[in-house]
Amino acid sequence: MSEASGAAGSPALLAERLDADPTRRVAGYPVRTGRPLPFGATVVPGGVNFSVYSNHATAMTLVLFRPGESEPIAELPFPPSCRIGGVYAMIVYGLDVETIEYGYRADGAFCPEQGHRFDRGQILTEPYAKKITGGETWGEPRATREYRAQAGYDDFEWEDDQPLNLPPEDIVVYELHVRGFTRHSSSAVSFPGTFAGLTEKIPYLRQLGVNCIELMPIFEFDEMSNPRSNPETGERLHDFWGYNPLGFFAPKAGYAATSRQGMQIEEFKNLVKQMHRAGIEVVLDVVFNHTAEGNEQGPSISFRGLDNSTYYMLTPDGDYYNFSGTGNTLNCNHSVVRGFVLDCLRYWVTEFHIDGFRFDLAAILGRAPDGSLLANPPLLESLAQDPILRDCKLIAEAWDAGGLYQVGSFPSYARWSEWNGRYRDAIRRFLKGDEDTAGEMAVRLVGSPDLYEGRTPTASVNFITAHDGFTLHDLVAYNDRHNEANGEDNRDGEQSNNSWNCGQEGPTDDAGIRALRDRQVRNALLLLLTSRGIPMLVAGDEAGRTQHGNNNAYCHDELSWFDWSLVQRNHGLVRFVRSAIAFRHAHPALRGSGCGESHAGTGRYPDVSWHGAQAWEADWSPHVKLLAAMFHADSDGTQDWVYLAANAYWESQDVALPEPPAGMAWCLFADTGAAAPDDVHEPGQEPPLADQTRASLHGRSVLVLTARPAAEPGMPPGAAAPPGASET
Amino acid sequence: MQLEKHMHENVTVIALDGSLDSGTAGHVQQELNVMIPDQGQVLLDLSQMSYMSSAGLRVLLLVYRQSARTGARLALACVPDEVQSVLAATGFLSFFHVSATVEDGVAVLSS
Numbered sequence: 131m132s133e134a135s136g137a138a139g140s141p142a143l144l145a146e147r148l149d150a151d152p153t154r155r156v157a158g159y160p161v162r163t164g165r166p167l168p169f170g171a172t173v174v175p176g177g178v179n180f181s182v183y184s185n186h187a188t189a190m191t192l193v194l195f196r197p198g199e200s201e202p203i204a205e206l207p208f209p210p211s212c213r214i215g216g217v218y219a220m221i222v223y224g225l226d227v228e229t230i231e232y233g234y235r236a237d238g239a240f241c242p243e244q245g246h247r248f249d250r251g252q253i254l255t256e257p258y259a260k261k262i263t264g265g266e267t268w269g270e271p272r273a274t275r276e277y278r279a280q281a282g283y284d285d286f287e288w289e290d291d292q293p294l295n296l297p298p299e300d301i302v303v304y305e306l307h308v309r310g311f312t313r314h315s316s317s318a319v320s321f322p323g324t325f326a327g328l329t330e331k332i333p334y335l336r337q338l339g340v341n342c343i344e345l346m347p348i349f350e351f352d353e354m355s356n357p358r359s360n361p362e363t364g365e366r367l368h369d370f371w372g373y374n375p376l377g378f379f380a381p382k383a384g385y386a387a388t389s390r391q392g393m394q395i396e397e398f399k400n401l402v403k404q405m406h407r408a409g410i411e412v413v414l415d416v417v418f419n420h421t422a423e424g425n426e427q428g429p430s431i432s433f434r435g436l437d438n439s440t441y442y443m444l445t446p447d448g449d450y451y452n453f454s455g456t457g458n459t460l461n462c463n464h465s466v467v468r469g470f471v472l473d474c475l476r477y478w479v480t481e482f483h484i485d486g487f488r489f490d491l492a493a494i495l496g497r498a499p500d501g502s503l504l505a506n507p508p509l510l511e512s513l514a515q516d517p518i519l520r521d522c523k524l525i526a527e528a529w530d531a532g533g534l535y536q537v538g539s540f541p542s543y544a545r546w547s548e549w550n551g552r553y554r555d556a557i558r559r560f561l562k563g564d565e566d567t568a569g570e571m572a573v574r575l576v577g578s579p580d581l582y583e584g585r586t587p588t589a590s591v592n593f594i595t596a597h598d599g600f601t602l603h604d605l606v607a608y609n610d611r612h613n614e615a616n617g618e619d620n621r622d623g624e625q626s627n628n629s630w631n632c633g634q635e636g637p638t639d640d641a642g643i644r645a646l647r648d649r650q651v652r653n654a655l656l657l658l659l660t661s662r663g664i665p666m667l668v669a670g671d672e673a674g675r676t677q678h679g680n681n682n683a684y685c686h687d688e689l690s691w692f693d694w695s696l697v698q699r700n701h702g703l704v705r706f707v708r709s710a711i712a713f714r715h716a717h718p719a720l721r722g723s724g725c726g727e728s729h730a731g732t733g734r735y736p737d738v739s740w741h742g743a744q745a746w747e748a749d750w751s752p753h754v755k756l757l758a759a760m761f762h763a764d765s766d767g768t769q770d771w772v773y774l775a776a777n778a779y780w781e782s783q784d785v786a787l788p789e790p791p792a793g794m795a796w797c798l799f800a801d802t803g804a805a806a807p808d809d810v811h812e813p814g815q816e817p818p819l820a821d822q823t824r825a826s827l828h829g830r831s832v833l834v835l836t837a838r839p840a841a842e843p844g845m846p847p848g849a850a851a852p853p854g855a856s857e858t
Numbered sequence: 859m860q861l862e863k864h865m866h867e868n869v870t871v872i873a874l875d876g877s878l879d880s881g882t883a884g885h886v887q888q889e890l891n892v893m894i895p896d897q898g899q900v901l902l903d904l905s906q907m908s909y910m911s912s913a914g915l916r917v918l919l920l921v922y923r924q925s926a927r928t929g930a931r932l933a934l935a936c937v938p939d940e941v942q943s944v945l946a947a948t949g950f951l952s953f954f955h956v957s958a959t960v961e962d963g964v965a966v967l968s969s
Contacts, residue, residue: 228880228911283916287953326947387947392912400949 144344150175152223156206163211164219169473170258170379171232171281176333177223178281181254182234184437185216189237192220193253194230197263198273202253205235231263231278236436242448245439247430254435255279255377257470260352261392262377268309268384269368269687271759273355277376277431280392284481284553286399293485294411295564296341297523298547298588298664299409299721302711304340306669307371308348318696321387325394325401332408333732334697338672338704339711342411342523344488345599347372348398350380351422357687358617361423367685371597372584374422374456376431378474381482402483411485413523414478418460418471419494419530425450425457433460440466443501453494453672455531460766462495466508476518486523488549493530494539503534503825507541514543525549525591525756538581542589545663550578550590555595558605558628561653563778563830566752568822571776575759576738577662586723590663594654597690598624602671605629606650607636612679615686623682636679646830651804652809653776653832658835659710660720660761660774672707674700702806709810713799716813719761719770735762735771735791743820745788755779756827760788771837772799779826786824787835795840796822803828861889869964871935875906878914880962889919894921899967903960915950922953931964935963938954 152160164179172179181194185414190213192206204450208218216229234256238248255262259279264272275295312331313323313832319330321479328343351372372382386394421441423434426449433441443451443459450458461467478484489495496507513519528540528548537551554575560571573580577587595602600611609631613623632650633643651674658665669675673696677683683690697704714720722737740748741758748758755778763770776782790796797816802809816836819825827833859876864908872893878886894900902921910918918934925932933955937945945951 226880228913256927283912285916287919287950321947324947329949388944391910391944393915393948395942396912396915396948396950400947656862731921 133715136551146157147175152221154209154674156209156220157204158205158597159225160223161206161212161743162220162223166217167220169217170260171279171282172258173227173283174221177221177777178225178227178230179219179221179358180232181219181235182258182436183215183217184236184238185440186437187216187236187238187248190218191235191237191466192222193231193233194225195278198231198233200274207569213612218762225482227281227283231280233276233278234436236708242426245444245448245854247434247438249430249435252276252430252435253278254430257377257432257436258473259350259377260284260379261394262380262383262805265350265352265382265384266389267659268353272352277350277352279377279380282392282395286394288399288403288483289401290484293479293521294406294409295485296411298523299586299665300715301523302340302659302714303342303344303413303591303664303666304335304338304669305344305346305415307346308382309687310370310691311669312692314691314693315745317692318694319408323385324387325381325397326387329401329404332404332410335410336408339411340667340706342413342485343405344413344415344666345416347375347490348382348385348414349375349416350377350382351375353384353687355422358685360615361617362615368687370686370687370690371684373417373684374420375417376422378418378470378478381423386763389550392621399482406483407625409715411523412483413486413488413525414484415488415490416475417490418462419461419491420454420456420458420611423458425452428457437466443497443499451532452492453497453501453530453532453534459494459497459501461499462505462509462799463497463504464499465508468512471509472512472516475513475522475691476516477519479522484522486525487495488527490527491530492526493534493536494532494538495526496536497530501532505541510541510546514545514617525527531751538578539634543584544585547589547591549596550574550581550592550663551599553578553590553592553661553663554594554596555628557654557657560778561629561650561657561830562630568754568757568778569750571657571757572740572748572759575657575661575757579637579696587662591666592658592661592663593668593670594658595664595670596666598682600627600629600679601668601675601677601690602654603674603676604645604679604681605654607631607676608637608679610679611681612636613682615680615689616682617685623680627634629682648703649704649802649828652800655707656710656800656802656832656834657776659707659714660772662720662722665714667707670696673697675703678827680699688725702809706800706806706810709812710800713813713834713836717763717772718765718768719760719763719772722761722763734764735760735769737762737786741775741785741788743785745786756783758785773835773837775825775827776832778830780829782826782829784813784824784826785833787819787822790822790837790840793840794837796835797821798833798837799836800834801828803829803831803833815843861886861893863893863901866901866960866964867968869920870895871901871903871960871964872897873903873906876931877909878907878917879911880913883913884915886914887920888958890917891924894925894930897930899931899933900925901933901935901957901960901963901967903935903963904938904941905960907938907941910941910944915934915944918952919953931967933963933967934946935960
């Protein structure tokens with residue numbers, strides 16, 4: 131190369147390296163001592179740098195395959211010169227990265243009582259694998275027993291893209307499953323069930339108004355690993371959700387339309403880039419509490435064979451602790467594993483521009499290697515203080531399957547937010563009309579200051595439903611779970627759901643019940659989207675998606691697909707949700723950081739004030755099923771007021787409205803007691819109430835008003851009385 | 859993979875015949891570097907392309923970059939459906955003008 135290639139005009143000398151040639155041959159392949167960092171397989175000039183570590187292995191062998199062939203084409207033991215400490219690193223030259231798959235054999239002791247389970251007979255996937263092959267087509271059994279890795283290119287035309295770094299108080303999270311979102315034949319996308327298909331739905335997301343998608347696991351997993359079948363149909367069940375990671379650095383190939391061409395990385399990067407262009411953040415649901423290797427009966431895929439005692443929490447006898455409910459528990463606060471988790475998250479942020487992470491069963495991340503609870507877990511601190519992750523959203527599912535429930539006490543380092551399970555429980559009970567729930571609902575509405583004292587409301591991710599549990603439609607249509615098709619005699623899934631079927635279990639033709647369900651769904655969504663904190667919706671809830679009462683749909687590859695015909699059939703509900711999201715975006719009063727400072731005597735409105743049947747007089751008696759609040763924000767001289775009243779009682783109740791601010795009139799944004807289309811109004815076009823002093827709330831309904839300039843001083847404009855709000 | 863170059867009016871048309879993958883990417887890229895003029899119009903005729911992998915796509919993108927640097931105008935013609943799908947799914951389609959036929963591509967580049 132004498133052309134000093136390119137516009138930059140850099141001297142040709144720099145383009146060449148002194149260490150770019152092989153020094154010896156191993157198994158016929160030209161090799162050279164590799165670089166320990168970065169870990170994993172990295173394409174370098176002329177070859178691939180393979181780096182893998184294990185502190186307890188005695189030797190390591192690189193095993194190369196051709197795609198689809200069961201026997202390896204070569205086995206390359208790492209020579210002593212290719213080892214530094216516990217790291218084995220070797221550059222192998224002349225490999226065609228697209229037609230070579232690789233794995234490792236690790237030598238070492240097999241003595242489970244001491245924690246070691248080495249087995250030379252196993253071909254292992256390395257933890258840093260960027261691509262894992264064999265699962266290119268969803269639902270097809272893999273051709274090979276082991277999960278093989280492949281090196282890939284890491285360059286991508288990002289142009290100027292970066293994570294969006296939206297203020298947490300401004301985001302509306304939309305949890306979705308990549309396949310389930312567009313796999314249904316009604317999705318009308320070119321690439322159903324894939325990253326590319328999701329990219330095609332950006333216009334819908336924009337229109338809906340969500341600005342953060344939270345993707346259920348996209349790390350490589352094996353959807354065919356579920357041994358059960360559906361007892362009703364005999365069909366095989368899947369691991370549809372994917373909370374059993376095989377490869378923490380590899381985007382799931384079966385989620386890419388282009389994985390047959392090996393382009394799942396590029397396809398996923400394009401998804402993130404296009405989301406960012408549309409102003410939508412991408413948060414990944416990540417599973418660092420366990421792996422797909424299960425307990426001692428499970429397969430040896432990667433970590434177990436590479437260094438079992440490092441990666442897993444083990445009892446003194448060498449058995450697996452099971453705080454995850456899946457058979458094993460990743461040893462997160464072991465320093466090696468901590469480094470691995472940090473490397474992984476940094477990879478997703480730097481290489482994929484990911485905006486944040488939601489950590490599955492995150493309470494486990496605060497456990498010591500012996501399972502005990504750490505006061506100051508090094509992993510959580512590292513993640514909270516890491517410079518690359520500094521602006522990332524970090525969201526904890528602050529409990530685990532070992533009985534730890536840390537909502538409100540998860541070590542946050544002023545950085546972590548939590549899935550607020552107590553918000554979910556409180557809002558469900560309140561909506562159902564349970565005794566003594568209005569007081570707690572009030573606290574949940576303003577960011578749960580009882581749980582997050584001294585922090586802002588964005589510590590709380592508020593939600594009513596999540597992938598795990600009933601859909602919102604089913605929450606108001608079923609009292610009990612109906613998981614028979616899961617093959618466990620309806621014993622799996624959450625038993626206490628705080629759900630209410632409104633009078634009949636499941637589908638009904640009863641118009642009254644159907645109307646009540648519609649209202650309850652709107653009540654839930656309206657409360658969620660007017661609550662302080664970070665609201666999270668589940669994809670499809672805005673259109674009435676049902677799982678027919680199944681509240682643990684992890685194993686079904688169709689049950690939770692989004693049927694897009696619902697968007698048309700339930701267009702009134704979609705419109706309602708879209709308007710409620712837009713209303714939230716338009717009103718800083720709903721996104722304030724205060725939880726109820728009074729500003730007494732200053733002449734200023736409190737940022738939250740509580741009301742009831744009488745203005746400025748809240749009644750917190752246990753039997754009261756009425757909640758009324760006024761939110762106020764004053765930013766740069768622009769004032770904003772929102773009044774909310776929620777009636778969880780089955781009969782109508784009247785509320786006296788607080789006097790609107792001078793020159794302003796109360797205008798109706800939403801009244802779930804009114805029939806569509808009068809249940810909601812376009813933000814900015816809310817009609818004034820005819821009666822500015824009082825409103826009547828339909829049984830089980832929510833009313834939201836905003837103060838807008840009155841047309842004439844002291845008097846609301848003479849527009850027609852808005853339906854619903856003033857009629858009794 | 860075979861490359862063939864001819865002039866169509868003022869447009870340099872380069873036909874790519876065969877599979878563009880990691881096995882052929884290196885030499886294809888070298889040949890394209892030589893064939894693509896620093897200025898002017900270039901049309902890549904992909905009608906005979908049987909397969910394109912990640913490495914192959916990278917060649918197209920590197921050619922795109924090179925032409926963007928030098929000022930050459932670049933378009934693709936007769937993109938096979940599968941290749942078009944891959945370009946669409948990965949977002950790379952937006953970097954290229956794509957024509958259904960060589961004649962259309964020549965016309966667009968000449969205009």
